[in-house]
Amino acid sequence: MKRVLTVLAAMLLTACAGSSPSTASTSTPSPDNVAGTINVFAAASLAAAFKAEGMAFQAKHSKASVVFNFAGSASLVTSINNGAPADVFASADLPNMQKVVAAGSAVSQPVNFASNELQIVVPAGNPKGIKGLADLASPGTVVILCAPAVPCGNYANQALAKAAVKVTPKSQEQDVNAVVSKVSLGEADAGIVYVTDVRAAGAKVQGVPIPDAQNVAALYPIATVKGGSNPRGGRAFIDFLLSAPGQSKLANYGFKKP
Numbered sequence: 505m506k507r508v509l510t511v512l513a514a515m516l517l518t519a520c521a522g523s524s525p526s527t528a529s530t531s532t533p534s535p536d537n538v539a540g541t542i543n544v545f546a547a548a549s550l551a552a553a554f555k556a557e558g559m560a561f562q563a564k565h566s567k568a569s570v571v572f573n574f575a576g577s578a579s580l581v582t583s584i585n586n587g588a589p590a591d592v593f594a595s596a597d598l599p600n601m602q603k604v605v606a607a608g609s610a611v612s613q614p615v616n617f618a619s620n621e622l623q624i625v626v627p628a629g630n631p632k633g634i635k636g637l638a639d640l641a642s643p644g645t646v647v648i649l650c651a652p653a654v655p656c657g658n659y660a661n662q663a664l665a666k667a668a669v670k671v672t673p674k675s676q677e678q679d680v681n682a683v684v685s686k687v688s689l690g691e692a693d694a695g696i697v698y699v700t701d702v703r704a705a706g707a708k709v710q711g712v713p714i715p716d717a718q719n720v721a722a723l724y725p726i727a728t729v730k731g732g733s734n735p736r737g738g739r740a741f742i743d744f745l746l747s748a749p750g751q752s753k754l755a756n757y758g759f760k761k762p
Contacts, residue, residue, distance in 0.1 A: 539567035542737035543589055545580045546572060547596035547655065547724070548679035549620065549697070552704040553757035554594070560753060561744050568737055576654040576679040577601075584609050584729055591732030592741055594724060596620075597655035601725040611735065614725040616762035617745050618754050620698045621719050622656075622663050624712035625687050625705070632693045634712055637667040640694055648683050648692040651676040656683070659720045660696035667718040684709060698722065700758040723762055 546554050551574045558570035573580070573590070577600040584590050585607040593610075594617070595601040601614050626634050632645060640647050649671070650657030657676060664671055674692060677683050683695040688708040702711035726745065728738040744750045751761065 536565055536567060538565040538737055538740040540569070540734050540737055542568060542570045542591050542734050542741055543732050544570055544572050544592040544594065544738075544741060545584060545588070545590040545729075546574055546592075546594040547577045547580070548574045548681045549596055549656065549701055550574065550594055550724070551681070553700070553754055553759060556753050556757070557745060557750060560749065561741055564744070565740065568740070570741065574679075574681075576650070578651075578653045578655075579678060584731060587731050589731045589733065590729050591734050591738035592726065593729045594726040595655070596722060596724055597658065598723055598725055599658075600655065601727065604727070604729060609729050609731070611728040611730055612739070612742070614727040615742070615746070616723050617726050617742075617751075618724040618759040619762045620700055620722040620724065620759060622659055622696055622714050622722070623699045623702050624714060625684055625695045625697050625702050625709050626693065626712060627687055627690055628708060628710055630710060630712070634694050636712065637664060637669045637714060637718060640664075640671050640696075641669050645694065646692045647671050647673050648675050648677060648686050648695045649673040650680060650683060650697075651678060654678060655722065656680045656697055659722055662720045663696065663714060663718050666720075703758045724759075 554572055561570055562568060577595045581600050581603045584593055584604055593604055604610050649660050652658055680697045680701045683697050684701050684705050686692050687695045726742055728735055
């Protein structure tokens with residue numbers, strides 16, 4: 505009987521010893537290996553949404569700091585392919601991302617993280633009474649577009665072609681922010697930007713919808729790139745953007761799923 509009790513005691517001690525590492529591992533939080541500055545080069549139309557994404561990301565990774573460079577996608581491509589210190593590139597179209605890939609500057613495979621649509625932007629109150637793309641060709645109507653090499657300019661030209669409307673813009677800007685700014689200041693009667701840009705501009709401007717048959721879906725790809733020094737941070741930022749919380753924040757700013 506004494507021998508049986510000894511064996512049972514030994515078995516009990518072994519079982520307890522085997523279970524303790526598992527208990528310890530579940531109670532110890534995993535370390536946060538995301539730290540340092542993360543340089544994100546992003547299309548100008550992403551400015552408002554990405555600033556919010558950056559704050560949420562930093563709240564999750566307290567040792568990391570996200571620094572943004574917002575500009576037209578074409579300008580960012582030139583900088584990245586010339587060795588600018590970017591960890592992440594988020595483009596407003598696929599062709600500009602492809603230029604980064606073709607130059608060997610992309611590290612990860614690009615992934616589409618959002619989509620957008622075009623909208624006519626007019627000053628608050630819509631003084632010209634613009635109702636659609638055809639009105640942009642009316643005599644005396646001053647229109648500003650993005651330059652053709654910039655995604656919003658390329659998309660705008662596609663939409664105008666679908667609508668069989670020919671427009672001679674007063675100027676061609678390097679990003680959507682410049683178009684919205686000039687329209688809000690009364691330097692133009694209308695422009696073509698993204699739905700999200702009109703929304704972000706607030707009460708200074710208003711939007712005129714473009715029918716689906718004339719509209720263009722804008723896909724936004726993102727990838728890590730060579731110039732930066734924080735590839736781990738870059739990957740973590742992309743992962744956050746693709747997560748449910750990241751996608752929810754994009755939706756709050758008017759972006760749709762790709």
